[in-house]
């Protein structure tokens with residue numbers, strides 16, 4: 001059996017936070033943010049809107065587009081660093097219940113911005129081993145809940161949203177995910193982290209800082225490792241699969257920063273048509289950014305059945321991953 005990406009969906013909350021809005025919140029400018037990141041605006045969830053609410057909405061669209069019955073979904077994986085609840089229950093189980101999926105296997109994974117690629121690799125393994133047939137993978141983030149809006153180094157970057165995909169078993173090799181690379185290096189953990197609130201933080205010195213789950217980032221150092229790691233990773237995965245970059249119809253990178261995307265795209269000699277960019281309107285939505293970007297090209301009609309996508313992500317951990325994925329569309333064979 002091969003694991004085929006058959007369907008995609010996404011949800012974006014309606015409230016928009018523009019660079020102009022941020023100018024009155026922290027010491028920054030629209031010009032600085034756009035020049036350094038490519039971001040103009042990001043969407044922010046309502047205060048009573050949770051990560052599972054957004055994940056559920058994205059999943060509903062992906063399921064409806066797949067034509068599958070609810071009962072056919074046999075595994076749900078949610079990639080998130082902003083779960084509804086700290087530790088438990090998992091956001092995936094809450095999404096399952098909101099979707100009306102009873103007794104389905106459901107769990108979260110924590111791989112930050114690489115979460116969707118990690119989830120894809122787990123779905124692939126479950127399907128190829130024959131354990132599951134139709135896996136719903138979701139990247140959903142309410143990053144506004146863990147963003148410090150007094151820290152100009154991070155608050156200008158992040159947004160909220162969710163994306164979902166259905167990965168199904170197929171006996172047609174041409175529909176199957178070709179390859180996935182994943183990796184991590186915990187020695188860089190301090191570059192991008194939520195230092196407080198876990199078993200590693202000092203609970204005896206509980207204060208506002210220690211009680212918060214705000215993200216902290218060493219932006220410039222992260223930037224440099226991101227460009228180096230992502231470039232090496234995509235060059236390697238294409239080489240291992242004997243694929244020239246001209247065979248890639250859509251390069252769908254994690255949308256962290258336009259300059260990172262441009263550097264990796266240039267290293268692969270990709271033209272503008274091949275590179276999918278959503279960072280300008282959504283900012284960085286961590287684990288949700290890749291499925292949201294795939295959904296964008298699907299809804300605009302750019303993504304056609306058989307198109308080859310190169311996915312590429314990098315995030316806290318540090319973690320990274322890339323994947324070569326044909327869009328199988330409705331041609332799924334179960």
Ligand code: UT7
Pocket residue numbers: 027028029032033036037113152153156192218219220221222223226256257260284286314315316
């Ligand atoms: O998604 C997971 C992975 N994440 C990433 O890959 C993000 C990687 N990092 C980045 O995208 C970039 O490093 C940032 C956009 C976060 C920062 O851009 P940078 O070009 O690396 O800037 P910098 O941190 O080196 O700071 C340059 C200057 C500093 O001022 P001085 O020391 O030169 O006077 C900062 O204090 O820009 C200043 N600065 C700002 N100025 C206006 C930092 N943040 C801001 C801001 N507005 N928001």
